Amino acid sequence: MRIILLGPPGVGKGTQAKILMKRFSIPQLSTGDILRTEIDTKTELGILAKSIMNEGKLVPDNVMLNMMEKRLQEDDTINGYILDGFPRTLPQAKGLEKILKILVQRLNGVIAIKADEGILVERLSNRRSCKKCNAITNLIFDPPRVEGKCNQCGGELFQRDDDKPEVILDRLEVYKKQTEPLINYYAELQLLKEVDGSGTINEITINILRELE
Numbered sequence: 001m002r003i004i005l006l007g008p009p010g011v012g013k014g015t016q017a018k019i020l021m022k023r024f025s026i027p028q029l030s031t032g033d034i035l036r037t038e039i040d041t042k043t044e045l046g047i048l049a050k051s052i053m054n055e056g057k058l059v060p061d062n063v064m065l066n067m068m069e070k071r072l073q074e075d076d077t078i079n080g081y082i083l084d085g086f087p088r089t090l091p092q093a094k095g096l097e098k099i100l101k102i103l104v105q106r107l108n109g110v111i112a113i114k115a116d117e118g119i120l121v122e123r124l125s126n127r128r129s130c131k132k133c134n135a136i137t138n139l140i141f142d143p144p145r146v147e148g149k150c151n152q153c154g155g156e157l158f159q160r161d162d163d164k165p166e167v168i169l170d171r172l173e174v175y176k177k178q179t180e181p182l183i184n185y186y187a188e189l190q191l192l193k194e195v196d197g198s199g200t201i202n203e204i205t206i207n208i209l210r211e212l213e
C-alpha cells in the first residue's frame with residue numbers, strides 16, 4: 001500500500017498515519033526523518049545537505065528527491081509506505097512521479113483529509129502540550145484527568161504559540177496556498193481521494209479505508 005497523506009493542521013493526519021502504519025505494516029516516511037538519517041550516517045547526500053544547511057539555505061528539491069529515491073527502495077518499504085509532508089510543492093510532486101516510474105512503483109492513492117475551517121480552529125485551539133514530556137493532548141478528545149496536568153506524566157500543560165487562534169488561521173491559509181496545486185495535480189492523475197475529516201478518529205479511518213479498497 002503506497003499512500004500520500006495530505007491534510008491541514010488539526011485534521012488528525014498524524015493520528016491516521018499511525019493507524020494506517022499498523023494496519024498495513026508500512027512505515028511513515030517524512031522528509032525530516034530521512035534528512036536526519038542521511039546526515040547522521042554521513043552519506044554523500046547527507047554531507048551535501050548539511051553543507052547547504054550550514055550556509056543557511058534550504059535543501060533543494062533535487063537533493064531531497066535523491067534521498068527519497070534511495071529511501072523508497074529500503075527493505076522496510078516492501079509492503080509500501082505512507083508519505084507524510086512530501087511532496088509539498090508541485091515540482092516535488094513531479095519529481096516524485098519520475099522516481100516512481102523509475103522504481104516501477106505505483107501509488108494506491110493520495111488521501112486528502114478535509115474539514116471545515118471552523119472545526120480545525122476548534123480542534124487546534126484545544127490542543128495542549130506537556131512541558132515535561134512533550135506529549136500533545138486535546139482538551140476535547142482526551143481531556144486531562146487533573147486540570148492543567150498531563151495524563152502521561154503529570155507535567156504542566158501549556159498552549160503552544162502555534163495553536164493560538166490568531167496563528168491558526170495563518171497556518172491554515174499557508175496550507176491551502178501550498179497544497180491546492182498538489183490537489184489539482186493528483187486529481188488530474190486520478191489518484192486523489194478526498195476524505196471527510198470532520199468525524200471521530202474511527203470514522204475518519206473507515207472513510208480512508210473505503211477509499212483505498
Ligand SMILES: [Zn+2]
Pocket residue numbers: 130131132133134135150151152153154155
Ligand atoms: Zn507529560
